[in-house]
Amino acid sequence: MTVYETEVPGVGHKFELELDGGSRLVVILHHDGKRELYLRPEENADSRKLFELPGKQARQLGSILEGAYFQPVEMDDIQVPMGESIIEWHDVPAGSTLVGRSLQAMEIRERTGVSVIAIQRGDETIDNPLPDTVVQADDILVTLGTREEQQSFSELAERTDDSGG
């Protein structure tokens, strides 16, 4: 999709977007913030004004179109971090109870509250690891959570046997 840009002296900028089917959307950005939108169904027709918006509303519309207001989420339970969350890197020593078990099996989020957002394995980084990813010795788990949660996970990662909750 080609976008044509021209300056309109005394008015602002003009952008033309070619749409499928040969029609064109023409956007006029005025210096005072006003945005006008026209549709030209075909080359020989006149552009028809669809609407105009003052600067602020135009920017809001732009944000909505961009997906900033509503972004479809692929995974089902995403915890959105707020304020006090930090990111920590935890070493998984060879004898740790985490080694050889999947993230899901260890029930990390349920037991400690942190989310594992990445695993650094040697030179490789596995980001957004799936729940069935198996933890290996000398992995570095990158986790997101509050300080208390991170502390809780630290203790879990360093435990070498399964006794205790």
Next chain:
Amino acid sequence: MAKTLLLEVGIALTGIAIAGAVADRAGLSVIPAYILAGILIGPNEPSSVAGVSLTLVENREFIDVLAELGIVFLLFFLGLEFSISQLLADRKRIVKAGSVDFLVNFGLGATLGVAFGFSVIETLFIAGIVYISSSAVVTKSLTENGWIANPESGPILGTLVFEDVLIAVYLALLSAVVLGGGSMVDAVTSVGVAFGFLGVLAVVAWYGAETVERAFDVSSDELFLLRILGTTTFVAGAALAIGLSEAVAAFFVGTAFSNTDHTERIEDVVAPTRDFFAAVFFFAIGLTTDVTVLDDVVLLLASAVVVTTVGKAASGTLSGRAYGLDARRSLRVGLGLVPRGEFSLVIAALASSAGTETLRSVIPAFAVGYVLIMSVLGTVLIQHADSINAMLVSGPGGFSRE
């Protein structure tokens, strides 16, 4: 005397405001409205109606200074919005369209001047006045009629950009000759000085963009505004003091800013100031216009209106074809360039500071009459472009068929 000055300024500004409101209601450009307001309440005719004096505002030096600033800031914004990159990107087509526009219309203007027996200088003024289209009126009409989003806006705006360059050169030359003094040597010297000064400005504009950028990077809008106003007025004033066109100097100051990131901010913060000074400029033109002088130039005026309207329509249509537009859109290009306005008046203002009697009163009066007619005629032609196209397509017998 001093006591009533404030009142007169107040009357002038109120008159301008009322004129603007009326024009807006009528859907026409404000430029002729401001001029008419000046004519009406100024010291010249019409001076009274049924014995009641209409002379509410005398021609005061104070208003002249505001008007001068109007010229300065009109040209400053022209330079600011002048897109050298657009000109270069589309240069082949713009040069074609612009040259046709210049050759046809400046040529017709010069022919008119010679045919009516004016001197060389006077003819040059007349040619400039009828050649240059009004960016303000044209752009406003394009926006109001939705043409701005159509292909015909390309050649129209391209031609206007080309005219910007030509008017800068034209004003520089003419000012140097007019302000420089009588003899040939004086004229040549002042042209040389003019181009030297402007050359320096152009170099600053081109290479100094970064310095300008930093020097004007101030967060307070108030300080920003003051810096812009101060710099522009100072440079324009300095130019005028050494006998150059303050308008062209202001144009170059504008181009110095057009390469920086401040353009949007200038549009935001300084445009209202420009609008104010420009309105006073048009009003002041009306104040100084003696409409009775128009009696002498009625024939010239009528011929100019007819000849140059056809001229622009024709040259514009050719330009449209050069851009590959069909007949209907090409005619729109032609009609779209008919409006004349602010630049013709800037040229007239220059004439009124010149030596000969003809230049001082006849040419400006002609320019005012011409602009009054052409700004309105142009707007109307654009609004009815499709009907005109239909008429031309179906031929002279089309009237009865419609």
